[in-house]
Amino acid sequence: MEILENVETLDLGVYIKNYKTWVISDLHLGYEESLNKRGVLIPRTQFNEIYSRIEKVLKSNEIEVIVITGDLKHEFGAIHSTEWDNIISIINLFLKYAKKLVLIKGNHDVTLPFITKKKNIDLLPYYKFGYFICLHGDEIIDEIKNSKLIIMGHEHPAIGLKEKAKYEVFKCFLVGKFRNNTLIVLPSFNNLTIGTDVLRQKLLSPFLQDNLRNFSAFIVEDNKVLDFGKLKNLTNDIN
Numbered sequence: 001m002e003i004l005e006n007v008e009t010l011d012l013g014v015y016i017k018n019y020k021t022w023v024i025s026d027l028h029l030g031y032e033e034s035l036n037k038r039g040v041l042i043p044r045t046q047f048n049e050i051y052s053r054i055e056k057v058l059k060s061n062e063i064e065v066i067v068i069t070g071d072l073k074h075e076f077g078a079i080h081s082t083e084w085d086n087i088i089s090i091i092n093l094f095l096k097y098a099k100k101l102v103l104i105k106g107n108h109d110v111t112l113p114f115i116t117k118k119k120n121i122d123l124l125p126y127y128k129f130g131y132f133i134c135l136h137g138d139e140i141i142d143e144i145k146n147s148k149l150i151i152m153g154h155e156h157p158a159i160g161l162k163e164k165a166k167y168e169v170f171k172c173f174l175v176g177k178f179r180n181n182t183l184i185v186l187p188s189f190n191n192l193t194i195g196t197d198v199l200r201q202k203l204l205s206p207f208l209q210d211n212l213r214n215f216s217a218f219i220v221e222d223n224k225v226l227d228f229g230k231l232k233n234l235t236n237d238i239n
Contacts, residue, residue, distance in 0.1 A: 001225040003175055003218055004149075004182065009225045011057050012171065012189045014151065016132065020064040022057065022098075023134055025153025026071040026188035028108065029090065030083035046192055047086045051093065058097035066098045067127055069153040069186065070106025070136030079111050087115050095119075102127045106136040106154065137185070137205045149182045155205045156188040156195025159217055159228070169194050173225070176215030178207050187220060199235045 002008045006017050013024035027050060057063070073079075073087060094101045103116060105123045116123050126135040126143055133144055137152030144150055160169045171187035171194060185208070188195055196203060198217075203209065213232035218225050228234065 001218065003173060009173060010061065011053055012187050014184060019129055020062055021067060022063045023067040023069060023151050024189045025069040025186040026156055026190060026193065028071055028188065028190045028193050029073050029086045046190060050190065051090065054093060063098055065100045066094050067102040067134050068104060069134050069151060070104045071108040072103060073109060073112055079114060084115060091119055104134060104136055107138045137207055140206050144181055147181065150178060151184045152207060153186045155185055155203060155208060156193055157185050157198050158195040159199055159219055160197040169197055171195060171220045173218040174215045177211060183207060
C-alpha cells in the first residue's frame, strides 16, 4: 500500500521507490533467547521466520539500499553465540542482494559494534538521502531540520481493537507530523514484539508526545495493510 507519494509498505517496512531503498526497524534478534532465560518457554523459530521474510522481499523486489533504523539486536549486554551467528547471517543476507546496507544505532544496540566491525560496517546515528532522514527515534536530533520526511522505529506502534469482550492488538504504521516534518513510524519487524498500543499506553518516543490525534494509522493484519484513518477517530483517550 502507498502511504505517501513514492512510499509504500513492503512487509513491515517501507519501500522508497525512486531511491530503491527498503527501510525496516527493530528486528530485536535474540529476543527469544532472552525470553527463555527469564523462564518464558517459547520455541526459537523467530529467526528463521524473519530470515525467510527478508529473503522473500529481497528476491521479489528491486532493492539497492537497505536501511535498518536501530535495534537490530535485543540484548543490551553480552552477545551470546546464537545471537552472534544470527546477526552475521542476516547481515550476509542483506549484502547478498543489496548494494548498500545502512545500520543505525538503536538503544538496544550497545554491543552491536563488536559484530559490525567484523563486517567493516559503521553503526550510524542517522542516515540521510534526498529529502529523507532515517533515525531510531529515541531522541530528537538537530539534523532533522534540513529534511522533509523522517522515518523512525523505536516505538513499535500498535493499535488495540475491542469488540465486546474481545481485545486484539495489531501492528501498525503511523504517518503524521513532527514540527515541520512529515513523520513515518515503523512497526517492529519482529512479530513477537507487538509493541505499544498507541490508543491506550504511554508512548516512549519524544517524537510522539504531541499531535498524536492527527496521525494516520495503517494497521497490519494477515500480511495486508489497512488504512484506518486518523487516530482521533478511533478514540478520545489520546493527546
